[in-house]
Amino acid sequence: MQRERKPLPFGYQFAAGAFAGVTEICVFYPLDVVKTRMQLDTGKSQGLFQTFRTIIAQEGAARLYKGLVPPLLLEAPKRAVKFAANDFWGKTYMSMSDTKTMTQTLSVITGCSAGASESFVVVPFELVKIKLQDKATVFKGPLEVVKHIIRTDGVLGLYKGMESTFWRHVWWNGGFFGSIFQIRALLPKAETPQAQLMNNFISGSVGGCVGTMVNTPFDVVKSRIQGYNPVPGVVPKYRWTYPSLYIIFKEEGAAALYKGFVPKVLRLAPGGGVLLLVVEATLGFFRKTLGPPYI
Template identity: 30%
Template sequence: MAAGEGGATPPSEEWNSKKSPPSTPPYVRAVAGSLGGVVEACCLQPIDVIKTRLQLDRTGAYRGIVHCGATAARTEGVRALWKGLTPFATHLTLKYALRMGSNAVLQSAFKDAATGDLSNRGRIAAGFGAGVIEALLIVTPFEVVKIRLQQQKGLRPELLKYKGPVHCARMIAREEGILGLWAGAAPTVMRNGTNQAAMFTAKNAFDVLLWKKQEGDGKVLQPWQSMISGFLAGTAGPICTGPFDVVKTRLMAQSKSGGEVKYKGMVHAIRTIFAEEGLHALWKGLLPRLMRIPPGQAIMWAVADQVTGFYDKTYLQPAKL
C-alpha cells in the first residue's frame, strides 16, 4: 500500500462506501491505551511530582517549577522526583485502558443506527462518560495514594508515615475508612469528565484538520502526526479544569484520621481557597500541568494510534473484490 499525503497510509479503495467502515474493537483500544500509559508515566513522573508539591504549597516555599524540582532533588535526592511512580504508572495503565475501551463502547452506543455516523454531540457525551467512569473506578483511589506519597518530605524512610503504595492504601482504609480512598471524588469526576469530552473531540478534529484523517478511513498516522494532534488536544482541558484539579489535590491530601478537616467538600474548598489565597490559587500548578498533560497525550496517542493502526491494517482490511 503506497504512502499517502503527510506520511499517512491511504485508505483501501475496496471499502463499500455505502456502509460505515468497521471500527477497532474496544479491547484493542484498551490495550493501546494501556501501553501508551506505561511510556507516558516513565517519562513525565517528575513533572507530576512538582505539580503536586506546588499545589500543596501554602507558604510560598517554592518559587516556581525549577526551584521546586531543584529543592526536592537537593534535599531528598533525585529519586524524589519519581516518588509515587508505581501507583502513577499502574494508575495510568489502568486509566487509559478503561478510558479508551469505555469511550469506544460509548461511541458505538451513540452512533446513528441507520448510517453508523457519530455526531459531535455523541462524541462529547462518550468522552464525558469515559471520564466519569475512569474517575470513579481508577483515578480517584490511585491519585489519593499517589498524592499522599508525593507530599511526604524527607530522606529517612523510617520517619515517613507511608512506606509505599500498598502500605499507604492500607493505612488510609484503616484510619479513614475505605471511602478515604475516594476523597475528592466529586472534583475528580468533573475534571476527568470535562477533560475527556474535550480531548476525544479535539483529537478527532485535529486529525481531520491537519492530516485529513477521518475515523475508520484506514489511514494510519505517523507517530509524529499523532503526537502533534494529541499535544494540541491535551492543552484545553488543564486550563478549563484547573480549579477542579487544585481542589481534588487538596481534598485528597488531607487526612481525616486527625479529626477535623480543613476542607469539607468541593464547593467549600473552592470558597475557602478563593477567600484565603485569592483567585489565582485555584490555578496553582497550571504550568506544570501544561508541561505534563499535553506531552503525555502526545506520547500516549503516538503509541495508541500505532497499535490500533496495526490492528486495523491486519484484521479490518476488507477482502478485495
Template identity: 30%
Template sequence: MSLYFSLPAKLINGGIAGLVGVTCVFPIDLAKTRLQNQQGCGVYRGMFDCLVKTVRAEGFFGMYRGAAVNLTLVTPEKAIKLAANDFFRNLLAREGKELTLFREMLAGCGAGTCQVVVTSPMEMLKIQLQDAGRLATQKVVTGEGAATIPHKPSALLIARDLLRNQGISGVYKGLGATLLRDVPFSIIYFPLFANINKLGQKSPNEKAPFYHSFLAGCIAGSVAAVAVTPLDVLKTRIQTLKKGLGEDTYHGIVDCARKIWKNEGPSAFMKGACCRALVIAPLFGIAQVVYFIGIGEYILEYFN
C-alpha cells in the first residue's frame, strides 16, 4: 500500500492511540506538572502525595484538570507524530536497504518538529489548568487563602485572553523550549523503538507480536522521557504563567536554566522524571500497539 493511501489510516491509528493512552495516564501527568513547578519546599512530597492531596482538595476529577484540552488536541498531535515519522522514514529509505541509524534519527527529528505545531499550544493551556490546584493549595498551606479551590480556569478563557493580549505568540509561548524537548525525544524514541521492535520480527516482512510492540514502545518511551526530563522541566516552568508566592519568573530558556541551577541545584532538572517515565511508557506502548494492529486500516476497509 502506498504512503498516500495509508496516511488516513495512520492518522486514525495515532488519534485512537492518543485518546486511549491519555485517558489512562493523565493523573500521573498532572502530578508531574505540579512537582516540576514546585520551587524550594513545596506542598507535595512526591507523586502519590500529590495525587492524594489533589483528590482531597479537588475531588476525583481534580486529577483530570486540563484533560479536556489534552484529549481534544492529542489526536492530531499523536497522529502527526506517528504519521510524520512514517513519512520521513519512507522519504529517506533507499530501495532494498534498511534505514541507517542516522536516517532513523533524521526521521524522528522531522516528526518531532512537525508535531510541535499542535503540542506547544496544547501544553501551554494544559499546564495552566493542571497547576491551578497547586497554587491554590500553596495559598492554603501558607495561610494566604481559603481551604477550597475558589476558581476553575477554562482553557477557552485562557486562550482568549492570551490571543487578545499577546496575539498568536501568547499561545505559542515556550515554543523554543517545546522544540528543544520534543525533537531530541523523537530522535531518541523512534530509532530505539524501531530497533527493539525489530527483535520481535521473525522476518522483515512480518509484524512483531502486539505484546512485543507494546514492550518496545514502553522501553523506548521511558528511556527517551527520562533523557529529556531536564528540557521538560525548562518547558514547564517557562510555559507556567502564574507563579506561586516567592517563585521565580523566567525570561527565556537560558535564564530559566541559570536560575534553577543557582536556586535549586542540579537535581531540580530531574523533577518529575519518574512520573514522566510512568506517563510516556504506557502512552507510547498503547500507541504502538494500536498503530501496529492497524485499527485505522480495518475502519477504512469496513467503510469502503
C-alpha cells in the first residue's frame, strides 16, 4: 500500500509561491506596462509592437519597468496567498463534499475562492502600479503615490477599485486552476522529473491563457476605475464593474473589452507556466530537503 505524502507546512508553501511570483514578474513585467497603456486608452489603441516602440521612443526603455516596485513588493504575499488559499479552500470544499478526490467543479470553485482571498491583498499595490504606469503620471515613485492618495482620499482611498479587483481575480483564478486540473488529467503520466516539469509548464500555460480570456474585460474595467483622476463636481464614468462593462461595450464596442489582451496573454500564458513550474520545482526541493514523510 502506497504511503500518503504529508503536506508541506504553510511556511514552505508561502516561500515557494513567493519565489515563483518574483521570478515571473521580473521576466514579464514590460508586457504588463504595455497592457495597462492599451487599456487606459479610450480611443483606438495601438497594437502591441507599436505601443512598445512608442514607449521606448518617447519615454525611454526604462519606462517599461516604471512601477515595478509595488508589484515586486506584492508578488511574495500575492502568490503565497494564491497557492495557500487554493490549498485551504480545496481541502475545505472536499471535506464539505465528503470526498477525497478533487473534481473539475470543485477545482473551479476552489480557484474562484482563492482569487477572492487574493484580491483583498493586492488592491493597494495594483492601484499604485496603475498610477505609475499611466503615461500622464506625475508621480516619481510609489511612496509619492501612497502619500497623495492618503492625503486626498484617506487610507480607504488605497482600496479604490476593490470591487473590480475582486471580480478580476475571482474569474482569473477560476479559469486558471480549473483549467490546469483538466489539462493535467489529459496529459500523459510523467515518468521522469523532466516530464513532470514539462507537464506543469504546459498545464500552467494553458491555464494562464484560459484565465486571461475569461478575466480580461474585468481587467480593463479595473484599469479604468483605478486610473481615473477625480475632477471636482464630475461623477466618474466608471465606478462599478458590471455597469462599466456595459458602458465600454456600448461606447467602444465589444473589442474594447479585450484591450491589452495580446500583451496580457503573452505574459500570463507562459507566465502561468513559469509560475507553476517554479512552484512545483521549489516544493519538490523542499520535500527532498525535509525527507520523509514529505516525499
